[in-house]
Amino acid sequence: MTGIGFIGVGELALYTIKGVRRGGYQGPVLLSPRNREKANYLAANYDCEVKRDNQAVLDDSDYIVIATRPADCLETLRGLEFKPGQVLISVVAGIEVEQLRTALSTQVEIVRAMPVSSAEAGASPTLIYPDNAFVREFFDYCGNSIAVDNEIYFNQGSVLACVYCWFFSLFEELIQSTRGPALPADLSAELVMGMAKGAAQLALASKDISPGEIAGNIATEGTFSRLGLDLLEENAAFKPWREACELLQKQLAASD
Ligand SMILES: NC(=O)c1ccc[n+]([C@@H]2O[C@H](COP(=O)([O-])OP(=O)(O)OC[C@H]3O[C@@H](n4cnc5c(N)ncnc54)[C@H](OP(=O)(O)O)[C@@H]3O)[C@@H](O)[C@H]2O)c1
Structure with a gap:
């Protein structure tokens, strides 16, 4: 064997x-x-x-x-x-x-x-x-x-092995942000991870629509999802994620 x-x-x-x-x-x-x-x-x-x-x-x-x-x-x-x-x-x-x-x-x-x-x-x-x-x-x-x-794909893709770690930090932030008298921490944790898993499963199953389009379809005008997404976008909340990815891409490609 x-x-x-x-x-x-x-x-x-x-x-x-x-x-x-x-x-x-x-x-x-x-x-x-x-x-x-x-x-x-x-x-x-x-x-x-x-x-x-x-x-x-x-x-x-x-x-x-x-x-x-x-x-x-x-x-x-x-x-x-x-x-x-x-x-x-x-x-x-x-x-x-x-x-x-x-x-x-x-x-x-x-x-x-x-x-x-x-x-x-x-x-x-x-x-x-x-x-x-x-x-x-x-x-x-x-x-x-x-x-x-292609090894360039491998190097670029390896950045996501680090993004994987950042997801845990995001989960923790969301658990701490939503727990409290109205929601026990263990329930908040179950919901945060369950929502993340559900979003990933839907995005993986939706071959002809991008995750950005799914978000747009949910966060329509007048919804609570839109209210929160607008605040995140006004504060450029996704920009440092992009910058962190670009930093790692440069580091991992340094030997090319
Ligand atoms: N951990 C992750 O999440 C992760 C994810 C993707 C890729 N990786 C990659 O996986 C590799 C290992 O990461 P890790 O987190 O497992 O590191 P780790 O926990 O530090 O384990 C590395 C092990 O290798 C041993 N070692 C060093 N030199 C050796 C030698 N000559 N012969 C035999 N053993 C030796 C070390 O022993 P000593 O402690 O005695 O030096 C240590 O036990 C890294 O190169 C990393 O880039 C890790």
Whole structure:
């Protein structure tokens, strides 16, 4: 059976492995030992094997996920001996395929992937570049894979892995803004997240109308939705979101 090994067992490895196991992935999962606490936890609870060192992970894996922080990635890869036919999966943000290739002594296939922590809940929209059948199926166990055939798309799309985080801050702001004597916090939280999920599901299901058009159709003249949207727009509330996206786009494209 095809084995997948993780070099770097931090937050990403934790949520991804939990997600794929909960989603039914049954293949061998091997782990580097450096973060002993997380590796042992995954071994005990999610049917993984902790190997004695990084090279031992590589020696028994067909697919190797490099999941260190960006600053450690290339140095870690330089210390490893790959075999022809293996596939390197990099989840490391901001390091492109050509940079990864220069760190490898043996030329192997390289695939980039960007799972987010909703993988743990089986709901990560995971960008992949370039497409690879095993990698696509693996990340489908913890959500849905979205393969792209251009690394510029991947870099631009990776910005949304950060926007994903900002959504939580927006949820928190909305919960704090609507909770109070008239609405208990847990009910406010359920409604905030439920509305966000419902809006996303409707927008995904509405192929021939954009989210902006859906908003326009709801917020017609004289509605409470229009009143609030007008205030947000008068205060340029969406402008800093655009600016934050543009900032990250520049950073992620810095190496182009
Ligand atoms: N977390 C996210 O939400 C997220 C989302 C998308 C992409 N990513 C990408 O995923 C990567 C990992 O992120 P993370 O949040 O999981 O980071 P993390 O929690 O800091 O985990 C990284 C792990 O790699 C270990 N490590 C460093 N050098 C190593 C080596 N030579 N051999 C084996 N292990 C080594 C670190 O150990 P030490 O602590 O001992 O150094 C740490 O346990 C990053 O490159 C990030 O860009 C993360």
